[in-house]
Amino acid sequence: QVQLVESGGGLVQPGGSLRLSCAFSGSIFSIYAMGWYRQAPGKQRELVATFTSGGRTNYADSVKGRFTISRDNVKRQVYLEMNSLKPEDTAVYYCRATRTTYEYWGQGTQVTVSS
Numbered sequence: 001q002v003q004l005v006e007s008g009g010g011l012v013q014p015g016g017s018l019r020l021s022c023a024f025s026g027s028i029f030s031i032y033a034m035g036w037y038r039q040a041p042g043k044q045r046e047l048v049a050t051f052t053s054g055g056r057t058n059y060a061d062s063v064k065g066r067f068t069i070s071r072d073n074v075k076r077q078v079y080l081e082m083n084s085l086k087p088e089d090t091a092v093y094y095c096r097a098t099r100t101t102y103e104y105w106g107q108g109t110q111v112t113v114s115s
Helices: none
Strands: 003-007 010-012 018-025 033-039 046-051 057-059 067-072 077-082 091-099 102-105 109-113
Touching: 003 091, 003 102, 018 033, 018 091, 018 109, 033 067, 033 077, 046 067, 046 077, 057 067
Parallel strands: 010 109
Antiparallel strands: 003 018, 018 077, 033 046, 033 091, 046 057, 067 077, 091 102, 091 109
């Protein structure tokens, strides 16, 4: 059973940076597509960034140029480097692993951007 555990969230001022991590266990990490999603209060969960098993990345328009997704297949982790944070980036950030019809989610980590 795949398990995902996010970490690295917190409170940061506008313009600041945070790095989120997601630790993967329970299966072969390298064959899964990994992604970061977020959900703000009163809004639907939305895609932030994805990193396929083949090495392709994809970003939401709202984070392009500010956020970078990366993965370490040896450490079995996926990261989200977030720079130039804005108040509208405030949300719970979730890690997702997918392969064919299988889908797994982490418990989420809170990111709050406020002065």
